[in-house]
Amino acid sequence: MRYLITFFLSLFITACAVHVDEMTVEPTMQKFDLTDSESDGVINARDQCPESFSGAQVDNSGCGAERLEKVRRNLLVNFANDSYIVESQFLPEIAALANFMKEYSETKVTIEGHTSKVGSKALNKKLSQNRAEAIKDILVNKFAIDESRITPIGYGFARLLLEGDDEYIHARNRRIVAELSSEKSFTNMKWTIYSVDERIE
Known part of the structure; x- marks a missing residue:
């Protein structure tokens, strides 16, 4: 009887064991380019006015208002x-x-x-x-x-x-x-x- 209890307990522990995958050593690649060449707060990917100068007040498209x-x-x-x-x-x-x-x-x-x-x-x-x-x-x-x-x-x-x-x-x-x-x-x-x-x- 003791043998059966030990056998079933062993099966239970084996079934609940956690499997750990080895972490990859490769760095995570940036999916999107978040570069902001002008430092105006608008990334290059959606900057419609890439040649605006530093200090200009720009809208969400990276374009400065003219007045x-x-x-x-x-x-x-x-x-x-x-x-x-x-x-x-x-x-x-x-x-x-x-x-x-x-x-x-x-x-x-x-x-x-x-x-x-x-x-x-x-x-x-x-x-x-x-x-x-x-x-x-x-x-x-x-x-x-x-x-x-x-x-x-x-x-x-x-x-x-x-x-x-x-x-x-x-x-x-x-x-x-x-x-x-x-x-x-x-x-x-x-x-x-x-x-x-x-x-x-």
Whole structure:
């Protein structure tokens, strides 16, 4: 009897044994080509615009959108009250604008000077014009941008960003706005060289 039990137990263990296949030593081959030559986030296999340049904003097909429009942004340049002197700490912001204009030689820029509502209308009109002219002078004399591409204009306090009468609001209203325009279309970029309205000028 003990012999039969041992025999059947042996058969049961043999039937339940796990069979392990030896793993292949060959590497797994990539089935699809996931190469992205331009590093734009779209693989070559479905990139319909393989020659788009680095930094361009592209759609799901890898193509950049072309635009022909004006772009307005605040430059992060702050002025002391009743002053149009541009301090050296703001030069990198102006340099970024100059570099953009050098890269896109067809662009022109209107530099708008704005003031707070402190003082007379005539005084602020002249002050805002001087601020815009100061930015133009730096673009021309320090960064070699052709002056024919730059139009400075002062609006005084005619286009206030915020209404009110405290120092924070006055500081926000003392601002420079750069409006870029082009007669030709150019590719949308992912980045911007400008500050946004939430920054204090």
